[in-house]
Amino acid sequence: MWVVLLPGLLMPRRMHDHLARSLASAGAHVVTLDLLGHGRSDRPDDPFAYSVTAFAHQVVALLDEVGAGEAVIGGTSLGANVSLEVAAIAPERVRGLLVEMPVLDNALEVAIVSFAPLLLAARVLPIAFTSLRFVTRRVPRGIVPWWVGIGLDSVDHKPGPLAAYVHGLFFGRVAPPASERRRIKAPTLVVGHPRDPLHPTSDAEMLAKELPNATFDRAGSILEWRRSPERLDLMATKFVLDCWRPARRTRRTAN
Known part of the structure; x- marks a missing residue:
């Protein structure tokens, strides 16, 4: 029963320590991953090293390394988008998806306003x-x-790798387009937050409607899973356990 948890933009993998412990206590094998440019992973200066698709391939390589044929893939913000990308490029490796505050169509303008100055400042x-x-x-x-x-x-970044990181994400593929998202059949738990312009609830609700096997939950705030995680930890744990339960066999009816 494997679970891979991916951090948010510029954040280290230990942001998911509490959820990882909760899932592990329920019997899951949990791996938290520092994507390239994050935490203790390498931080090259090459913008072409950073993209959501490249991060997704890193997740698949991790599954190969630990010998996991399938896993529930989950993440926050950037990690949520990478989780969706894993499901798009390697659906056979995804048992389920835990998607917290994805950054999709409705966040475009705010993302540009937020990260363009960061890229410029890191350069000049x-x-x-x-x-x-x-x-x-x-x-x-x-x-x-x-x-x-x-x-x-999260602010412990050298300017060169940081500029390359933002440049690669800024000009690359941010997430699977809607046409690909609608083909993702893995069970999915989508968590959205109110009053968060970079991660608008409308994106999370839209995603839950697009995915054929998705469930949506509205968190009380962006801080709920950080400061009072019990409810969402319990929900995520139940979701993961349900993903790994054997499918019920259809009983044959004699003619």
Whole structure:
């Protein structure tokens, strides 16, 4: 019973530590992955190394490495989009999908406004990012709250790889188009948040309607799975267990 959890944009894999422990306590083999450019993974300066499709191939390679024929693939934000891409390029490897706040059609304008300045600043003001790293790296992670540590890790990026990372995602394929999403048959749990312009609830609701085997849940806020995760952890655990239950055989009726 394999599960792979993928982090959000620029975040390390340990953002899913709590959910991973909950799933593991239910008997799942859980792997949290630092995609290229994240956490402890390599961070090349080449923009062509970064794309949602490239990240999806990394997930498939991980499944090969651990000997998992299938897995429930889940993620947040960027990780949600990568999960959908895995289902598009390798549907036979996907037992189910856990998709939290995907970034799709309705987030386009906000994504451009949010990340274009980041790309420009990393190119023309690299000293700002170098200085930020100098400060944040000196904060011991053990003395700050867990989510503060996640935030500190999320800004720990060298300007060159950061610019390449944003450039690759900005100009590449962000997610499978609607025509491909409608062909994804894996059971899917979609979680959306209110009042989140970069991850609008409309994207999550649209995705749940497009996928033939999807269930939608509206979180109380973007902080619910961070600060009060019990309800969503329980929902995700039940979903994963249901994905791995053997399909019921249809009883034959004698003529």
